[in-house]
Amino acid sequence: MRFYILPLAALAIPLVANPYTQFMVNLMLVYVLVAVGFNLVLGNLGQLAFANTALFGIGAYSAAMLMAHAGWPFWLVIVPAGLAGAAAGFLASVTALRGIRVYYLAIVTLAFGELLRWSYIHGERATGGTDGLAVPNSHFFGIALDSETARFYVFLLIVTVLVKAVSNLLQSKIGRAIVAIRDNELATASLAIPTGRYIVLAFTLSGFVVGIAGSLFAVLIGRVIPESFGLIELILHFAMVLVGGLGSLLGSVLGAVALTALPEFFRRFPGLYEMFFGGLLIVFLLVQPRGLSALAARWWQPLRDRYYREH
Amino acid sequence: MNYFLGMLACAFAVSAAAEDGVTAGSIKIGVMGPFTGNASSYSKAQIGLDAYYKWVNDQGGVNGRKIETVLEDYACDSAKGVAAVKKLIHQDKVFMLHGNSCSAVAMAIKPIVVEAGIPWVVAHAANGNISSPPVKNIFHGVPVGKTMGIAMGQFVASKPGLTKVAVISHTDDWAKSYCGPANEYLASKNIKPVVQEAFERGQTDSTAQTLKIKQANPDFVIACLYEAETAIFLKDAKKYGLNVPVMGTAGTDLENTLKRVGDLNTVANYYVPHMYADNLDGPRLKKFGDILKKYYPNESVTAFSLIAMGSAMAVVEALKRTGREPTRDKLITELDRTKDFDTGVLAGHISWSPSDRDGVKDVAVAGFVKGKPTVLKAWGKPL
Amino acid sequence: MFALQLALSGLAQGAIYALVALSMCVVYRATTVVNFGHGDLVMAGAFVVYVLVVLAGLPFLASAVLAVALLFLLGVLIEIGLIERIKAGPHIGFALMCIGFGYVLRGIARGVWGREVLPMPTVFDFPPVIAGDLVVTADALIIFAAVGVLLALFFVLFYRSSAGRVMQAVCQSERGAALVGINVRAFHGVMWGAGAALGAVGGVLIAPLTLLHPGLGASFLIKGFAAMTLGGFGSLGGAVAGGLLLGLAEQWVGGYVSTKLIDVTAYLVIILVLALRPNGLFGRAVAERV
Numbered sequence: 006m007r008f009y010i011l012p013l014a015a016l017a018i019p020l021v022a023n024p025y026t027q028f029m030v031n032l033m034l035v036y037v038l039v040a041v042g043f044n045l046v047l048g049n050l051g052q053l054a055f056a057n058t059a060l061f062g063i064g065a066y067s068a069a070m071l072m073a074h075a076g077w078p079f080w081l082v083i084v085p086a087g088l089a090g091a092a093a094g095f096l097a098s099v100t101a102l103r104g105i106r107v108y109y110l111a112i113v114t115l116a117f118g119e120l121l122r123w124s125y126i127h128g129e130r131a132t133g134g135t136d137g138l139a140v141p142n143s144h145f146f147g148i149a150l151d152s153e154t155a156r157f158y159v160f161l162l163i164v165t166v167l168v169k170a171v172s173n174l175l176q177s178k179i180g181r182a183i184v185a186i187r188d189n190e191l192a193t194a195s196l197a198i199p200t201g202r203y204i205v206l207a208f209t210l211s212g213f214v215v216g217i218a219g220s221l222f223a224v225l226i227g228r229v230i231p232e233s234f235g236l237i238e239l240i241l242h243f244a245m246v247l248v249g250g251l252g253s254l255l256g257s258v259l260g261a262v263a264l265t266a267l268p269e270f271f272r273r274f275p276g277l278y279e280m281f282f283g284g285l286l287i288v289f290l291l292v293q294p295r296g297l298s299a300l301a302a303r304w305w306q307p308l309r310d311r312y313y314r315e316h
Numbered sequence: 317m318n319y320f321l322g323m324l325a326c327a328f329a330v331s332a333a334a335e336d337g338v339t340a341g342s343i344k345i346g347v348m349g350p351f352t353g354n355a356s357s358y359s360k361a362q363i364g365l366d367a368y369y370k371w372v373n374d375q376g377g378v379n380g381r382k383i384e385t386v387l388e389d390y391a392c393d394s395a396k397g398v399a400a401v402k403k404l405i406h407q408d409k410v411f412m413l414h415g416n417s418c419s420a421v422a423m424a425i426k427p428i429v430v431e432a433g434i435p436w437v438v439a440h441a442a443n444g445n446i447s448s449p450p451v452k453n454i455f456h457g458v459p460v461g462k463t464m465g466i467a468m469g470q471f472v473a474s475k476p477g478l479t480k481v482a483v484i485s486h487t488d489d490w491a492k493s494y495c496g497p498a499n500e501y502l503a504s505k506n507i508k509p510v511v512q513e514a515f516e517r518g519q520t521d522s523t524a525q526t527l528k529i530k531q532a533n534p535d536f537v538i539a540c541l542y543e544a545e546t547a548i549f550l551k552d553a554k555k556y557g558l559n560v561p562v563m564g565t566a567g568t569d570l571e572n573t574l575k576r577v578g579d580l581n582t583v584a585n586y587y588v589p590h591m592y593a594d595n596l597d598g599p600r601l602k603k604f605g606d607i608l609k610k611y612y613p614n615e616s617v618t619a620f621s622l623i624a625m626g627s628a629m630a631v632v633e634a635l636k637r638t639g640r641e642p643t644r645d646k647l648i649t650e651l652d653r654t655k656d657f658d659t660g661v662l663a664g665h666i667s668w669s670p671s672d673r674d675g676v677k678d679v680a681v682a683g684f685v686k687g688k689p690t691v692l693k694a695w696g697k698p699l
Numbered sequence: 700m701f702a703l704q705l706a707l708s709g710l711a712q713g714a715i716y717a718l719v720a721l722s723m724c725v726v727y728r729a730t731t732v733v734n735f736g737h738g739d740l741v742m743a744g745a746f747v748v749y750v751l752v753v754l755a756g757l758p759f760l761a762s763a764v765l766a767v768a769l770l771f772l773l774g775v776l777i778e779i780g781l782i783e784r785i786k787a788g789p790h791i792g793f794a795l796m797c798i799g800f801g802y803v804l805r806g807i808a809r810g811v812w813g814r815e816v817l818p819m820p821t822v823f824d825f826p827p828v829i830a831g832d833l834v835v836t837a838d839a840l841i842i843f844a845a846v847g848v849l850l851a852l853f854f855v856l857f858y859r860s861s862a863g864r865v866m867q868a869v870c871q872s873e874r875g876a877a878l879v880g881i882n883v884r885a886f887h888g889v890m891w892g893a894g895a896a897l898g899a900v901g902g903v904l905i906a907p908l909t910l911l912h913p914g915l916g917a918s919f920l921i922k923g924f925a926a927m928t929l930g931g932f933g934s935l936g937g938a939v940a941g942g943l944l945l946g947l948a949e950q951w952v953g954g955y956v957s958t959k960l961i962d963v964t965a966y967l968v969i970i971l972v973l974a975l976r977p978n979g980l981f982g983r984a985v986a987e988r989v
Contacts, residue, residue, distance in 0.1 A: 518914075
């Protein structure tokens, strides 16, 4: 029940936000979902897989294409976007299953993402090419998604439901198996736990969640362009999970909020964003590598997350 | 009670009448540009813009008000672009928007700008779809891709005996905004490219592309390439003996391309659409180069630097005409009264009307004649 | 002759990829860290040369040597100051750290040069050599010469000298090496320095060919990965072979299939290698200790 405190408190945000700050909050919601999904594979499963932008992009493009070309309303495209992401995640897991060594997996999934991006660029009419696809105004079961406030409530609902689902998953037998695989795959296998199946499951679920996040992103920005799903985006996702705390659900939330808000503070200094971002990452890694969630747990013991990466 | 309500009503009326972004002493203009990221060299346009507004302030401002520019970086990323424009409109509450170099992001923020009704003068992005079909509050202050593509195509077609054309270009929307219309124009003259080669940004060698083009034996090559890649292609063309004229885009200029390739022979056959009233280092543009240097002394002048100054001039003129109480509607009306405005920096004159917001329709072409950059009317015909 | 000319360009490009891949491999072998910021070290090398040649007025050769030396120092500093410090954290943290300092380097370049796209003044003004239909530029010759000499020196050093034996010892077993008195920490620093220096040479060689801008390094990072993957992760010779082959592949794909594919050749190579021969050309299947 403690879980719902944050979402319930968040309901008050539209009362104090202007469209810009509301947009930023909506963006944070999208990235919370992205980080939660990525953390499943990166933190809980412990695999360095860089497929996240591929999953994000495929979800966004699926949603955009269905809405723009087939005229489907938003509520109908959410699940297909998730399924597209899940399919991509499944493909990525096949790679992981081959026992590919750490960095190999990272590079292959990175390549996968870039190839997908190439296909968006050269997809011409289907994907809009480099100009991208405009996402038409849509509705969620009758609620028109034409204002930041409306989007906020819809996004909050979707994100809360999905994050709760992931939370339940992590506390279930499946979640424990996934973390066990991270800690020692061979030992886990020796306990007659089908590690292969759980690896595939983790990747696929991660893809599902991140794919849905992609559909939210498409509606939020109003346009999907290939540039949005490249390496720079991947680094952002990566940073969110790491800064938040590997394997920690709360960490994903904190990391997403922090790293979405951060660039906005650097607007004061156009041109220096890269240096600040890099510097921040370095300082963070030196000072608090276990992430913001570790910091939070230090202040308030009940926030401690069992599925951290303990190092 | 009535007195109180009256005061409330007055307060309401006053606050409703005061336009966003206008105070007693200043007018806030939101300037979006890609100051970081891969496209950061585009942001030279916004720098030039800012320098010009600062100069206007030093000359006394507009009707007693100084122009306060709010610069926002969006690194050519759509999420950052949407965040930036919403911040400018709803948080900084600027009076108008003037900027944008990246067409894809401009298209992404267009619905937001349309809904907010805030005047937006597009300072650099070339996609014609941003300003047409015309909407109430969007103005295009530079020649759009179609205009430039047609100018490129016309020049190419004016070469006597031209039958075959080859195209080498990036596959991004920037390149397409030039090569697309150019190809369309040539197609209307029944000239189709014999080969179309892709040369992506970041690549450092164009051997494959150059050789394939050479094999096709064209009379002209259209190169929709960015600065670095243009230099590489021209060098490779010389290296492999591809000695045909090359038509570039407004993303490069002759003087800087010469500097980049290092010798005249390599660029002797290079032509570019020319948006300016003179060569970049010519006497008529000196004043503008000086303005840039005054406020940004370390900034070098390239094809992008002065491009937005033209629209800035038109904006200032329109603002002056709105008088002491500028409102967004008044500004829009005055901008639409801009007819045949000679900015002194752009080759074409700016004209806007409610049914046509494509402000600049004239683009010339420039090439090297006897070693000097020269503006040309058509092949072999200097102005 | 078409194929041959393509091959020549491919090898010239490939030589640079080989250098970048080798430098990444050196770092990986020595400290098991894959440097995700390596592209930016290459860029830094190019920019330092630019500063020395254009702003300080030094002759090219002196600038090149100085740039390589400075980058060596930078590599050592990064290793001692940043990488060593986070050894206790999650392994994934290394990747982010490398990305972090890559961003800082890029930010510095952008802070100084902002929006400029800078030309390197032409260094070697010799006319190209023409053999029949084949054109060989001075730039290509210099790249071959420089890379060839460097690689030869490197492998001789690694396999023949006593310093090289130290390197091999540490690569095989850090604990064992420490037990026989080798200063493993110093070794790590030196190897990062060497990796950075080699990357800088790549930057120095590429600078006259292209215009300099802060984002220069991005494509080299990916090519380095692809080359390492193709050659077999962890194999030094493999990295070199992988680089050369990648350069060739790009040109041939561009020449015979479509120039649109040149940009993604590296990614296709990665996926193909994984599908067909996961250990790359020269990698050895590593038995995992349970």
